[in-house]
Amino acid sequence: xLGGAAAVAAGxxxxxxxxxxxxxxxxxxxxxxxxxxxxxxxxxxxxTAPQAHALFVALDLVVPPGRNxxxxxxxxxxxxxxxxxxxxxxxxxxxxxxxxxxxHPARLTVTVGLGPGVFDRVxxxxxxPPAVAGLPAFATDRLDPRWCGGDLLLQLCADxxxxxAHAARVLLKNVRTMTRQRWRQTGFRxxxxxxxxxxxxxxxxxxxxxxxxxxxxxxxxxYVWDDGAQRPWFxxxxxxxxxxxxxxxxxWDELDRRSKEFVVGRRLDNGAPLTxxxxxxxxxxxxxxxxxxxxxxxxxIALARHRTDDERFLRRPYNxxxxxxxxxxxxxxxxxxxxxxxxxxxxxxxxxxxxEADALNPWVTTVGSATFAILPGVTSDAEYLGxxxxxxx
Amino acid sequence: xLGGAAAVAAGxxxxxxxxxxxxxxxxxxxxxxxxxxxxxxxxxxxxTAPQAHALFVALDLVVPPGRNxxxxxxxxxxxxxxxxxxxxxxxxxxxxxxxxxxxHPARLTVTVGLGPGVFDRVxxxxxxPPAVAGLPAFATDRLDPRWCGGDLLLQLCADxxxxxAHAARVLLKNVRTMTRQRWRQTGFRxxxxxxxxxxxxxxxxxxxxxxxxxxxxxxxxxYVWDDGAQRPWFxxxxxxxxxxxxxxxxxWDELDRRSKEFVVGRRLDNGAPLTxxxxxxxxxxxxxxxxxxxxxxxxxIALARHRTDDERFLRRPYNxxxxxxxxxxxxxxxxxxxxxxxxxxxxxxxxxxxxEADALNPWVTTVGSATFAILPGVTSDAEYLGxxxxxxx
Numbered sequence: 191x192l193g194g195a196a197a198v199a200a201g202x203x204x205x206x207x208x209x210x211x212x213x214x215x216x217x218x219x220x221x222x223x224x225x226x227x228x229x230x231x232x233x234x235x236x237x238t239a240p241q242a243h244a245l246f247v248a249l250d251l252v253v254p255p256g257r258n259x260x261x262x263x264x265x266x267x268x269x270x271x272x273x274x275x276x277x278x279x280x281x282x283x284x285x286x287x288x289x290x291x292x293x294h295p296a297r298l299t300v301t302v303g304l305g306p307g308v309f310d311r312v313x314x315x316x317x318x319p320p321a322v323a324g325l326p327a328f329a330t331d332r333l334d335p336r337w338c339g340g341d342l343l344l345q346l347c348a349d350x351x352x353x354x355a356h357a358a359r360v361l362l363k364n365v366r367t368m369t370r371q372r373w374r375q376t377g378f379r380x381x382x383x384x385x386x387x388x389x390x391x392x393x394x395x396x397x398x399x400x401x402x403x404x405x406x407x408x409x410x411x412x413y414v415w416d417d418g419a420q421r422p423w424f425x426x427x428x429x430x431x432x433x434x435x436x437x438x439x440x441x442w443d444e445l446d447r448r449s450k451e452f453v454v455g456r457r458l459d460n461g462a463p464l465t466x467x468x469x470x471x472x473x474x475x476x477x478x479x480x481x482x483x484x485x486x487x488x489x490x491i492a493l494a495r496h497r498t499d500d501e502r503f504l505r506r507p508y509n510x511x512x513x514x515x516x517x518x519x520x521x522x523x524x525x526x527x528x529x530x531x532x533x534x535x536x537x538x539x540x541x542x543x544x545x546e547a548d549a550l551n552p553w554v555t556t557v558g559s560a561t562f563a564i565l566p567g568v569t570s571d572a573e574y575l576g577x578x579x580x581x582x583x
Numbered sequence: 584x585l586g587g588a589a590a591v592a593a594g595x596x597x598x599x600x601x602x603x604x605x606x607x608x609x610x611x612x613x614x615x616x617x618x619x620x621x622x623x624x625x626x627x628x629x630x631t632a633p634q635a636h637a638l639f640v641a642l643d644l645v646v647p648p649g650r651n652x653x654x655x656x657x658x659x660x661x662x663x664x665x666x667x668x669x670x671x672x673x674x675x676x677x678x679x680x681x682x683x684x685x686x687h688p689a690r691l692t693v694t695v696g697l698g699p700g701v702f703d704r705v706x707x708x709x710x711x712p713p714a715v716a717g718l719p720a721f722a723t724d725r726l727d728p729r730w731c732g733g734d735l736l737l738q739l740c741a742d743x744x745x746x747x748a749h750a751a752r753v754l755l756k757n758v759r760t761m762t763r764q765r766w767r768q769t770g771f772r773x774x775x776x777x778x779x780x781x782x783x784x785x786x787x788x789x790x791x792x793x794x795x796x797x798x799x800x801x802x803x804x805x806y807v808w809d810d811g812a813q814r815p816w817f818x819x820x821x822x823x824x825x826x827x828x829x830x831x832x833x834x835w836d837e838l839d840r841r842s843k844e845f846v847v848g849r850r851l852d853n854g855a856p857l858t859x860x861x862x863x864x865x866x867x868x869x870x871x872x873x874x875x876x877x878x879x880x881x882x883x884i885a886l887a888r889h890r891t892d893d894e895r896f897l898r899r900p901y902n903x904x905x906x907x908x909x910x911x912x913x914x915x916x917x918x919x920x921x922x923x924x925x926x927x928x929x930x931x932x933x934x935x936x937x938x939e940a941d942a943l944n945p946w947v948t949t950v951g952s953a954t955f956a957i958l959p960g961v962t963s964d965a966e967y968l969g970x971x972x973x974x975x976x
Contacts, residue, residue, distance in 0.1 A: 222777035242774065243744075287836040288789030290851060296777050350774040351635075355787055355904040359832065359913055366912045374906040381635065381743040383776050384615035384689050394748055396681030439752060443680040458683060511748040513767040519759045520752055 222294030222350055228278045231426040232567045235301035236529050237410055241347040244377040244508045245354050246432055248340025248560055249369040251308060260312040262368050264580050269364045271574040274300035283360045296350035298357055302575050303343035303430055303562030317579055319421045321429050321532040322563040328545035337434045337558020340372045349382035377508025377525040394509050394522045395437055397454055398461025401469050404504045413502050414529050423578035426566035428529045431537060434558030436523040442553040453549040455489030490550040493543045501540050503530035614775060615687030615743055621671045624819040625960045628694035629922050630803055634740040637770040637901045638747050639825055641733025641953055642762040644701060653705040655761050657973050662757045664967040667693035676753045689743035691750055695968050696736035696823055696955030710972055712814045714822050714925040715956040721938035730827045730951020733765045742775035770901025770918040787902050787915045788830055790847055791854025794862050797897045806895050807922050816971035819959030821922045824930060827951030829916040835946040846942045848882030883943040886936045894933050896923035
């Protein structure tokens with residue numbers, strides 16, 4: 191599958207609002223009051239059970255006259271930390287001009303990242319984690335600069351699009367003299383509560399998407415969270431890759447169901463591998479009938495599957511459906527968002543395999559790509575995101 | 584306020600799925616299975632309690648070689664009727680290539696309309712309801728052609744954006760050789776279940792928006808549904824106006840709260856008129872302190888309020904928040920959607936007043952406008968939307 195629904199901690203969502211514990215149930219107040227924790231060793235929005243809506247904004251740093259790049263970046267990160275700590279807990283931002291919109295965070299998370307190039311810009315090239323770098327070119331990529339790169343990432347996720355719109359407004363407005371928006375991508379999954387809990391999402395090709403994923407805390411420690419061995423300031427951070435994958439639905443729709451299932455290696459109705467009956471059955475890539483593999487070796491799941499213990503990462507994708515260019519019917523696809531300690535070791539080998547041979551390639555086109563260092567979390571309001579990087583502590 | 588949350592029939596949502604009555608509760612199955620009726624004297628999506636998400640697509644008719652405009656329009660309407668009858672009830676469309684995406688309609692409604700110009704194009708100018716016409720120019724409009732007009736309207740509303748994406752794909756793909764998409768606008772309100780039921784929505788200015796609205800069936804008969812007196816085929820239809828109103832948040836945010844409340848005539852915290860304590864208290868426009876009106880006479884509510892019994896209509900707005908143009912912070916606002924029998928009598932006098940004097944004008948700019956005849960409903964699958972118009976019965 192293209193991506194995955196991390197059901198991490200779904201049963202253990204911490205519910206707080208304005209310091210008072212509240213029920214996340216829908217009876218009476220609605221789930222708008224539910225919150226995710228802000229303070230901790232990691233930022234929210236990574237291991238957080240995926241919210242229904244997401245907004246990804248990439249920004250470039252614009253250094254105002256009389257300031258230097260590093261203090262500009264610090265100013266951005268301080269403003270974002272202060273207001274994210276409040277908005278995620280259902281409290282208005284400092285100087286929030288629409289405070290009434292802040293009261294229903296609906297599990298809002300704010301996740302901040304730095305692009306590979308910004309370390310140089312702020313004179314801290316030697317502090318860039320080696321894992322934070324551009325990806326190699328893949329043969330099947332058709333990258334459009336309008337969906338690529340960026341000095342800063344602001345990732346907002348919530349179960350209510352109103353919470354995202356308000357948080358985006360506040361956080362982007364605060365930094366408008368110090369940044370320029372480079373790109374902005376909106377994604378969605380099934381609405382909160384529309385499906386039984388724990389169900390894997392479908393993408394807009396109709397496929398169950400994200401059966402294979404990281405779920406256990408020890409997997410996150412092994413594959414997602416940086417341990418600080420190379421850059422101590424980065425302990426607790428991770429590396430995000432955001433790929434915009436357009437689905438060529440016009441031609442995909444010409445395929446019959448059986449062919450679609452062979453392309454992917456899973457059944458369309460329930461997502462089971464072609465060798466199994468249930469979605470979570472392990473695919474048997476050795477199974478063959480009359481010498482012909484049941485799951486084709488170039489099917490998407492055969493190639494996307496990790497082949498070494500290293501090739502695992504967190505998939506946290508969202509669907510997108512945007513207005514098409516003139517004369518076209520549809521512009522939809524997947525914001526394929528992954529988090530891993532080291533893309534070169536975990537993500538690139540898989541993507542290389544897919545680019546070379548994935549049977550799905552004729553129907554998916556990667557048109558955007560960006561990499562960001564997701565900053566470690568902050569543990570109290572005495573600290574701001576990125577402080578350990580910028581102040582060397 | 585700019586618009587309104589019609590709580591019409593909120594307590595009486597008919598829940599059906601594949602012909603089997605089901606609970607709309609979130610326990611177990613999720614609300615994705617909930618449906619709104621398709622067959623009836625009126626199309627859904629007007630009196631329907633507003634769903635959380637909406638997509639409005641305007642299309643122009645493209646007549647393929649060897650066909651005429653009227654049979655092309657009939658072909659479009661037949662395809663849409665057949666598939667809308669199925670998709671709204673949670674059943675895959677005919678030849679649905681992603682049938683698994685059809686099973687969770689989440690109260691999907693499909694609402695089809697015809698622009699004023701298309702009656703001419705299909706040789707039925709004399710059948711155009713007189714109420715279906717372009718609006719006069721308003722002094723404050725700054726209309727951008729990219730958000731204006733259209734031969735056909737396809738309005739999709741649901742509580743789950745996945746249901747809308749799938750329905751849009753199916754319905755637009757089916758007619759791609761006979762239409763060209765002219766514009767496409769996506770809107771949202773608070774997510775289903777995030778707030779207590781029956782709460783009036785807020786817009787992205789932070790205002791409670793839509794306190795005054797039509798709610799009773801007799802009000803719909805009087806103000807919304809056409810009675811067929813002028814054009815018998817149109818009985819049960821209505822006229823939709825879709826105005827794209829950009830909010831100038833950068834300058835709005837410079838106002839202090841008290842000034843904002845004077846501009847609107849309501850309190851920001853709970854939406855109560857400045858002469859009242861609760862949202863639904865009747866504003867007292869005669870109240871004055873030391874000779875100064877408590878609610879300024881040019882405040883938004885003083886001017887938007889109906890002054891004659893005619894000036895009432897259904898408000899069913901959605902918020903939008905789109906990527907801003909280069910260098911800007913925000914592009915957000917309201918898709919102000921209204922339904923009425925006769926815009927000239929009901930809508931235009933109010934809009935004229937607002938354009939002349941509304942204290943809110945410096946902070947809102949109408950950049951798009953379109954009018955559509957919302958077709959009467961169909962009562963069985965022997966009929967297609969618009970058949971009475973196109974076949975004279």
